[in-house]
Amino acid sequence: MKVTNDLLSLRPLSKGPYKTGLPAGTLNALMPDVIHNQKNTRNKAERAPRRHEQAKEAVLNYIRLNRLVSGSRLPTEEVLCRHFGWGRNTIVRALNELAAEGTLNRIQGSGTYVASPVEAERTYRIAVSSRPWDEGDDFCGPLIAGLIEEASTNQVEIVSLCQPTPDLAELREMKVDGVITMWWFADDLRSLIELHEANIAVVGLAQRSRSHNLPLICTDNFAGMTEAVTHLLDHGHQRIAYTCMNLGNSDIIERLSAFYCTLARAGLSAEPGYLQMQVGNVDRNVPLFESWWCSMNPKPTAMVVDAPDALALFLALAHQGVRIPEDLSVVVMDDRSMWRHHWPPLTVMRQPSHELGRRGMVKLLAMLRGEDEGVPEILPVELIQRESVRAITSKDT
16 A cells, blocks of 8 residues: 655745744654655564565465365456455466466466365374363463364364273274373383384373383473472471372372482482372371371471472471471472462472473374474473572571
8 A cells, every 4th residue: 555645845935934834943853754654664564574475375275265176267366366356466466476386277268277285284182181180280270281282283183081000992983193191100101101102193291101111191200299399408407397198190109219319319318207198189188198207206297298288287286385496397299279278388399290282282183294203301490499499507406
């Protein structure tokens, strides 16, 4: 669109003030802004996609949507102009460039034909396998959200499977292109290996296997626990306890190994009584944690807590009159929305659950396109310091 600025058309009729009625020098003072605005307009036009390039993409989309094959005839230039709302020069240039690229044949006096098929964007059908209770969890919820958000930016149809170990025959019957599994327990590894060996594109999330080179994406729980214990050591703590879930998944195995290794590197030996494994009903675990606390002598000054056990533990400590952080410093593995509103706000090791889900979808799509060989990936965790850890003093030793 041609833009004419009326100020530029003004010319002095004589020396002195212009016939516009403006004082002398006013127009000259305005000219830099006018020129600047014109430059901005030109720059925007240069940055915007040229119209014939948009027309080319529109013609290609027309071919895809109408499923035109080699030899199919396109509508006339006049029809395309009316259809897209562009001028004839724009349409002609777009068609000529597509012909030069080998997509179209332009035959004078006959018309324009599809020379080579235009590949439509592939829609992938992806099965996401999880347990029914995963979706509302503070870890799984963001993970699933990351999966869905990445899928929405690609041509992906998600099929939800409420089972951790999808059946191979069922997947083939559903005609899925790939599978993302949220693998929580060691026994689930067998199913993942079967899918991998059956040439089903599969990505496992949240767990790690050191013995199998599988397309897994997990978080660095070993480094996370190392940082958590080091944070407590840096605050002077030497009597550190750990309450964890069972050893049925790699997260806990990695954390437990790092817990002992970090203490050993600091010249400390872990007290056997300072380790407690519990998972399950809060009401059932509260008396168990109370009994555990009473059995420890001397009492620990700090504790690392797996998130599923935290609420039951805090209730048990409250029943025993234990204050955080005055009597016990606490670091929780995994961040949950409630921990920042807890009093005191809890120091946590935050796992990038949203990014874990997003990367899972990115990796699976890259594998389907032949762009990724399925190499395992490990994402870092982050220490979020709040107010549940205090430095140890001479009175505490």
